[in-house]
Each structure stands twice: as C-alpha cells, then as structure tokens.
Amino acid sequence: MTSIIDYLENKTILVTGATGFLGKVFVEKILRVQPNIQKLYVLIRASDPNSALHRFHSEVIGKDLFNILKQKHSTNFHTFISEKVTPVAGDMALENLGVTDVDLLNEMQTQIDVVVNSAATTKFDERYDVAFAINTLGVKHVSSFVRECSKIKLLLLVSTAYVSGEKSGIILETPFKMGETLNGRNDLNIKEEKKMIHERHTQLAFEKANEEAISSTMKDLGIQRAKIHGWPNTYVFTKAMGEMLVFEGLRQDVPLVVLRPTIVTSTYKEPFPGWTEGVKTIDSFTAAYGRGRTSTFLGDPSKVLDLVPVDMVINAMLIAIVVHFKKPYSRIIYHVGSSKSNPLRIFSFVNYACDYFAKYPLMSRDGNPIRASNKIMMLSSIASFHRHMAIRYMIPLKVVEYANMILFGAFKAWHFDVDRKIKTILRLADLFKPYVLIDMIFDDANLNNLHGIIKETFKDDDEMKMFCFDTKSIDWESYFIKTHLPGLVKHSFKK
Numbered sequence: 037m038t039s040i041i042d043y044l045e046n047k048t049i050l051v052t053g054a055t056g057f058l059g060k061v062f063v064e065k066i067l068r069v070q071p072n073i074q075k076l077y078v079l080i081r082a083s084d085p086n087s088a089l090h091r092f093h094s095e096v097i098g099k100d101l102f103n104i105l106k107q108k109h110s111t112n113f114h115t116f117i118s119e120k121v122t123p124v125a126g127d128m129a130l131e132n133l134g135v136t137d138v139d140l141l142n143e144m145q146t147q148i149d150v151v152v153n154s155a156a157t158t159k160f161d162e163r164y165d166v167a168f169a170i171n172t173l174g175v176k177h178v179s180s181f182v183r184e185c186s187k188i189k190l191l192l193l194v195s196t197a198y199v200s201g202e203k204s205g206i207i208l209e210t211p212f213k214m215g216e217t218l219n220g221r222n223d224l225n226i227k228e229e230k231k232m233i234h235e236r237h238t239q240l241a242f243e244k245a246n247e248e249a250i251s252s253t254m255k256d257l258g259i260q261r262a263k264i265h266g267w268p269n270t271y272v273f274t275k276a277m278g279e280m281l282v283f284e285g286l287r288q289d290v291p292l293v294v295l296r297p298t299i300v301t302s303t304y305k306e307p308f309p310g311w312t313e314g315v316k317t318i319d320s321f322t323a324a325y326g327r328g329r330t331s332t333f334l335g336d337p338s339k340v341l342d343l344v345p346v347d348m349v350i351n352a353m354l355i356a357i358v359v360h361f362k363k364p365y366s367r368i369i370y371h372v373g374s375s376k377s378n379p380l381r382i383f384s385f386v387n388y389a390c391d392y393f394a395k396y397p398l399m400s401r402d403g404n405p406i407r408a409s410n411k412i413m414m415l416s417s418i419a420s421f422h423r424h425m426a427i428r429y430m431i432p433l434k435v436v437e438y439a440n441m442i443l444f445g446a447f448k449a450w451h452f453d454v455d456r457k458i459k460t461i462l463r464l465a466d467l468f469k470p471y472v473l474i475d476m477i478f479d480d481a482n483l484n485n486l487h488g489i490i491k492e493t494f495k496d497d498d499e500m501k502m503f504c505f506d507t508k509s510i511d512w513e514s515y516f517i518k519t520h521l522p523g524l525v526k527h528s529f530k531k
Contacts, residue, residue, distance in 0.1 A: 040490075040499055043358045044070040048147045048187075052128060052178065053155030054078035055095040057313050058194060058300065058346060062152060063096060064307060065350050067120060068105050069502065076121045077144055079133055079155070088125035100527065104307040128155050128174035133181055145184045150357055153178045154194040158316075160269040160467040163251055164258030165233050167274040172226065175278035179285040189362040190291045191282070192353060197296040197342070197371050197478050199276040201267045202470045206376075209369040209482045211294070214280050218266025226277050229261065268470045283367070291366040293356045297349045298373030298478060299471065302523040304345035304515065306502075310523020312346075317471070318385070319524055326393045326529075331409035332424060334465050335472035336416040337383035342375040342478060344507055345515070352483065352505040359489055370486065371478040374507035382472060386412050388516035396522075398529065418469050422462070429458050 044066065053059040059078075066073055078096070082088035096102075097117060109116045124144070127134030135141045157170050175193060182191050200207045201218040215224045236257060240250050258270030267273035279294060286292055301319075302312035315323050318341065324330040335341075352372045360366050374380060390412060397405035415421040470476075487506065494500065 039496065040355065040358055040494055040503055041070050043361075044354070045072045046074045047149045048075045048077070049073070049150045049152060050077040050079065050124075050144060050148050051152045051154065052079045052133070052174075053153070053194075055080060055091060056154060056156065056158075057316075058297075058349065059154040060096045060099065060101060060313075061303070061346050061350050062154065062353060063121070064101050064105060065347070065354065067117075068108070068307060071116070071120070073120060075147065077124050077148065078121060079124050079126045079128070079135075081127050081134075082123075082125040085123070085125050085137075088123040092121070092123040099313070101307065101311050101313075128177060129169035131177060131180070133177055145181070146186055148185050149187055150190045150192065150361070151178060151182055151185070151188065152192045152194070152353065152357075156194070156275065158271055160271045161255050161259060161463065162270050162274075163254035164261065164270055164274075165237065165254050167258060167270045168229065168233055168277075171271070171274035172277040172281065173230070176281045176285055179282050179287075182290055183287050188287075188290055190293065190357060190360055191286060192293045192295060192357060193279070193282055194353070195275050195279055195294050195296045196272060197298045197373055197476075198272045198471070199267075199279060199296065200476065200478075201272065202474055204474045204476060207371070207476055207478050209296070209371050209479055211283050211367070211369060212276055212280050214284050216280070221265070224265050224277070226281065229277070232261070233257070269467050289364040291360045291363045292368070293360050293366075294369045295349070295353055295356065296369060296371050296478075298342035298344055298371070298375065300346050300349055301343050302345060302520045302527075303347045304510065304519065305504075306347045309519040310526065312520075312523050312527050315524075315528050317468070318343075319528070322389050322521070322524065323529065325389055325408055325412070326398045326406070326525075328406045328408050331411065332413045332415065332421075333386055333472075334415050334418070334421045334469065335382045335386075336475075337381065337386070337414050339382050339473065339475050340375045340379045340477065341382050341385050341472070342373040342476065343380060344373050345510070345520075348372070348505040348507060351503045352486070355486060355490055355503055355505065359486060359493075368482060370483050371480045372483060372505065373478045373480065374510065375477045376480045378507045378510055378512075379477075380512045383414070384512060385516070386414065388513060389521070392517055392521045396525075398525065417473065418465065421465055425458065425462060433458065 051059055051063060054063050063076060063078065066076065078092060080088040080091050082091055106113045124135060124140065132141060153175065155170060155174055157167050182188050197207070216222050217224050236253065240253060262268065262270050262273035265273065267276065282292065299317050302310050321333055349372050352370060356370060360368065390410065393408045394410060397407060400406050415424055
C-alpha cells in the first residue's frame, strides 16, 4: 500500500445511518477524496425508493457540509452523485435490512466490499423498543446481511466509548462477552429483553394505552432495564448489546472493526472548520448558557471531558478500513477520543464558553445582545445539584402551587409549564451525570498502534494530514473559541 486514497479506489461500500451526523460526514469525505469509488449504497429508512431519494437529497447532500463538493463538481454535481451513490429504501430493524427489492438486494450482496454501520438512535432516554430495534437488533441484521455478501472484506461498526457505563479510571479497548453486565451478575439475556419488550407492548395494547402512555412506558422500561444490568441509560445499554451480537454473529472470516468514539463535536478542519448539526450532549449546556437561561453546570471542574471532532472520527474509520481490509479473522476495538492523549478539564470547557459569549453574545429576537452570566456555578455532585434545584426552583414552585389553590388555579398553566421544565432538567442531569462527574480515561493503545502502522506504510505527509486523527494536535482553547462555538452558533442556533 502506497496511498490511502488509491486504496479506496473502486471499492463498493454500504453505509447505514447516512442521514445521521457521523454518516453524512463519512459519505462526504469518501466522495470528496476518492471520486473514483465504485459505488456507495446508503441505507435510508423509507418505505419506497422515491422516499429514500428525497430523504437523501434533503437530509444529506442538501446540507452545507457538501458545499465544497458542490463547488468541486459545479454543474456536474448531481450527475456525479447519481452515478456514485445509490440510496436504498430499508429499515435496520428488519431482516435483510428491510430491503424488499430482491434484485437490488442480490446486487448489493454480490458487489459490496465493506459495510459501515453508523446507524443509531443516540437519545439517552430513547424508547426501549426503538433503541433495541436499531442499536441492538439492527446490528444483528447487519451481521446476517454480511453473511450473505460474497465479496465482503470488512465490517466496521460504530459504537460508543460509553458502553463502559459508569466505570472510572482507565477504560481498556476490550470486547464484551455475551451476557456480560456491568454489575458483575452477568445474567443479561438479549432474547429475554426482546421478549420483555414484546410482552409489554401486548399489555399496553390490551389496556388500550394511547401513544403518549406507550412512549412514556417504553422510555421508563429502557432506563429500568439498563440500570438493572449496570448501565446508566438506554442508549449505551442497547449499544453494548449490539456489540455482543456482532462479535457472536459475524462470520469469522470477515474482519471486524468496532469504533468507539467519545463525545463527538464539530469538524476540526474538513471539509471546513466548525460544521455541526443539532445540539448534542455538552452543547445543550452551551446553548442554554449562551441564551441566558442558566448559569449552573452539573460537573466536577477537575474531571476530564472527552471530546473528539467528527472529522477525526471519520479519518480513523477510513484508516481502519484501509489497514484491516481483507484480513480475515481480525477483531479489534478502537477508542477514538482525547482523554488519554490530550485531556480537556471541565473547568476549561466552561471558561471557554464564558469567554466566547462575553465577546460574541447571542442576539435576542428583538435584536439586542443576550448577556450571559459572567459567573457559572459548578456543582460537583448530583446531591448538590438537587439541593440547588430545590432551593432555587422547587420551593418557589410549591408556593405557586398553594397560591393556585387559593386563587382557583390562576397560575395553573404557568405552574404546569415550569414543573414540566424542572422535571426535564432533573432527568437530563441524571442521564448526563456519568459524563461530567466521573473521571473516565479511555485507553487508546490500539489507536496508537494504528498511528504507527500508517506512518510506516504511507509516506506522503500531505495525505497524513488529510487523514489526521491525532487529538494531540488540538489546541482546545483555539478550537472552542475559533471553531466549535462559532460553528455551533452558525449551524445549530440559527433557528
């Protein structure tokens, strides 16, 4: 191998989750650096090909992320896309990935070299039935699909580093055993979890529960089952079960790479700095603080916040594909993060947000600058957070509740709205606490070995920069002030 780009030439790749944050960045990078790729199949949840095509155009290539690629191909852009990309209507939750077109299914199974499974629902408190169908059973269905692919040379599964749960200290790049739990009981039975979801659905149908009740019940069930087995939330629990299934169900001769990124943030450099989408994890605090809605942050200032720009994650994925391609019986896990190589302390992250919004305040609807508090109260335990919420919000809310009784519900609507917001804040704090209160350091020994392999194998310095995934190169202050926060404001706050 002399060139990473050349190695990707004429490959046929299936990408699941192409409408998601990671998936669309992966698609853009491949098409930009290697236009001579043979074919990209992108699985899109849709009922028919026209719906899949519409979603692909509106939710993927219609994004600003693809502006550089559009400039590169100019008027030939859509022709290029139609030649290189085939949107596939399907559903991860179903057998054969929900692909009902038999001819297309056969075509894919005879042509595909690599499968990249980046599909996931990433809500921490997603409905259990939804998260289990995508994050757990979806991985099983991908493994079954790969089993039928005659040319397959590699499966790459995107997981999350936080399948480790609430462990502190050094977290190793090691796989789960089937049935392993984080509480030491090791009594997890994935078939029983599936049966339990089905039985709960049957019960709710018998009770003629409405959609809101079903959703609430399923959300609570997910959190309950996760905590019973030692995981803090539904997302990481279902992702861990997905990992178990792929290690057990994948053909042994197919190389497997499991990539576990930490908290993924906006692009560092490519295709341009600062592109992001939506408000995720730590940026929910950034958004609330910048809008003047909070000056309180749940988090131990001394703990490490493990972040990694999305383009570095994509580069690590592509390098892993190149290095492990066509290496049968290979099984490896990569942590992609920064806590070991370039740790960022929570107090630094908070200070960067303060500095940025002091210089560049958000504007209110009437055109006036929103002055965020210049002091942030950092609460380093969930108990102190609950005390603060009680004194600051819940006790006054109780006073309003009594006033409502005396004044015949004069403040009923206001009380209901505030009570709902407080419950949401408390639930989110409970969900986020593992990531801001526990010192997790994700070992990246395998990733360092990957660095060593590409340095020995590929000698082109420009290409090394193009596929950089070394978080040691990040100046966090510069990244936040000049790249991430401006990008967040531009791409995620504009509405």
